Amino acid sequence: MENGKKRLAVLVGCNYPNTQHELNGCINDVLTMRDVLVKRFGFDHSQIELLTDAPGSLVMPTGANIKKALDQMVNKAESGDVLFFHYSGHGTRIPSSKPGHPFRQDEAIVPCDFNLITDVDFRQLVNRLPKGANITILSDSCHSGGLIDKEKEQIGPTSATNDGTLQSNSPKTIPFESILQHLTSMTSINTSDIGTHLLESFGADASLKFRLHPLELDLFESVKPDEGILLSGCQANETSADVNPMMNGGKAYGAFSNSVQMVLKDHLGPLSNKQVVLMARKSLEAGGLVQHPCLYCSDENADAIFLWQA
Known part of the structure; x- marks a missing residue:
């Protein structure tokens, strides 16, 4: 800690083991971070609070547990503190x-229990920061652009003209329809309104x-510059x-988490948020990744x- 200021972090890795949505590198990402x-x-x-869905994990990264960890981190924060959330x-x-939303779609992360955490939740979290503290969110997930409402x-993607979903290898996305199907099987309610199921x-x-x-929800509007910083793994x-x-027994990883970690390894001096991205x-x-x-x-x-490096 510098000058008595705190550095607080919540790290969340979800591999969804033994499900059709299983991933391989997410827990490795946050352990390395x-x-x-x-x-x-x-x-x-x-x-540093670590939440993963590894077998035997004491605190699973459910929606409620992730939000509780983030809330506790913000509650502890004081002016000058540096907060970090890696998902x-x-x-x-x-x-x-x-009404009038450009893509008519909003962004969310998918905790292990499918209790979605949305861009509005992250907006509320940033709005609760005490003056003089900041929070950096690094989200290595699909559609993570715009995750702080x-x-x-x-x-960003302002220069991109493609409104469709651009695919990369082993994409870290669960389509809306699959999430709706999963929640419907839990509630047995016949509606396509995801809010009702959640x-x-x-x-x-x-x-x-x-x-x-x-x-x-409009009360969460950000009318002035705030101390939220989002580094997203991709465009919305x-x-x-x-x-x-698979070769050489290499460890699985998230492409964005790994690229940030490599950038930090190769450049030992201070880097701005813009430079890192x-x-x-x-x-x-x-690496040929789209x-x-x-x-x-x-x-x-x-x-x-x-991360306000000294």
Whole structure:
């Protein structure tokens, strides 16, 4: 810790073992990131909470458990503290309830119990930050661009004309239809409204997007620059890759998590958030992967040092 300021982290890796949506590299991603945080950025092991769905895991990365860990981290934060959330797992897109939404779809991550955590939940989390603290969210999941609702786009898909889903190898996405099917099998309710299923299954633990009236959701509007920083593994209309190198007994990994970790390994000096994302883009392109990491934050934070490295 510098000058008595805290560095707090929540790391979540979901491999969905023994399901049709199984991934291979997500738990490896967050275990590697924990080492990077401690060795490179001065985080203390005791200030890093790790949630994975590995066999025998004490705290499973359910929607409620992830939100509880994030809430506790924000509750502990004071001015000057650095907060970090790394998520590696599936993402999805859900029909938007907001009128005039450009894609008519919103972004969400998929915890191990399918209790979706949406862009509105991350907006509320950022809005709760105490003045002078910041939170960096690194989401290695499909459709992760725009995962903090109404956050300013710095490096994004504005130049892209493709509104379809761009595919990468072993995509970390669960289509909306599959999520709806899974939840319907839990609730036995015959409706295509995903909010109805999530509220029936998870009640008060469901996303704010489904618990609040659309007019109440507007209260989360970000009207001024805030201290939320999102590094997304891909654009909102793209998928992020889970790479499983079979040869040489290599370890599986998420392509974006790995590219960020390689950038940090190759550049020992301070890097801005913008530099990290642009270099990760180049690294993925060199590896032949069709995904474009994005950066969403205030103008000031685009040029700020990644994780405020001393």
